Amino acid sequence: MASTSFKIRDFPQDERPRERLIKDGPDKLTNQELLAIILRTGTTKEPVLELSQRLLNHFEGLRMLTDATVEEITSISGIGKAKAAQILAALEIGRRINRLNFDDRYTIRSPQDGANYVMEEMRFLSQEHFVCLYLNTKNQVLHKQTVFIGSLNASIVHPREVVRP
Known part of the structure; x- marks a missing residue:
C-alpha cells in the first residue's frame, strides 16, 4: 500500500x-x-x-x-x-x-478446559483475580464469578467466599 x-x-x-x-x-x-x-x-x-x-x-x-x-x-x-x-x-x-463459543454450557473435563474457559478474559489482567467456575453435575459451567481481586501477584481468599454463591 x-x-x-x-x-x-x-x-x-x-x-x-x-x-x-x-x-x-x-x-x-x-x-x-x-x-x-x-x-x-x-x-x-x-x-x-x-x-x-x-x-x-x-x-x-x-x-x-x-x-x-x-x-x-x-x-x-x-x-x-x-x-x-x-x-x-x-x-x-x-x-x-x-x-x-463458551456460552453454550461449556464442559470442564480437565484443568486445561477450565483455563481455556477464562483465558481470553483474564490473559492481560494487571492484578490477580480469583475466579470461580460453578458447575452442574455434568461439569457444565453454570456460572462464573470473580470472588476477589488481589494485588499484582497475590490473591488471598477465604473458603467461605468461594462456597457462598
Whole structure:
C-alpha cells in the first residue's frame, strides 16, 4: 500500500482499505487499515490512515487499546467522543464474539478446559483475580464469578467466599 500521507480518495479505487476488505477479506488488512475503516474519516489536517496509525502508536498497538477508556481515546487530537464510541463498540463486539463459543454450557473435563474457559478474559489482567467456575453435575459451567481481586501477584481468599454463591 502507498504512503499514508495521502487521503483515501487519492488512492486508486482498488487500493482503498474498504474496497480491499470487500475484495480480499478483512484478514488481508493491517490493523491500521481496519482501524481506518472504523474511524471512517480523518481530520482536515490529517488523513484517516495517519490518524489510525497515530492511535495505534499511542496505545502501542491493539492490546493497550482494548483497555482504553473514552477519556484516554479522546485525549488524542482528532478523536472525539463519536469516534471513540465507534472504536469501543468494535472492540466490545470482538470480545463478545470471542466468548460465543463458551456460552453454550461449556464442559470442564480437565484443568486445561477450565483455563481455556477464562483465558481470553483474564490473559492481560494487571492484578490477580480469583475466579470461580460453578458447575452442574455434568461439569457444565453454570456460572462464573470473580470472588476477589488481589494485588499484582497475590490473591488471598477465604473458603467461605468461594462456597457462598
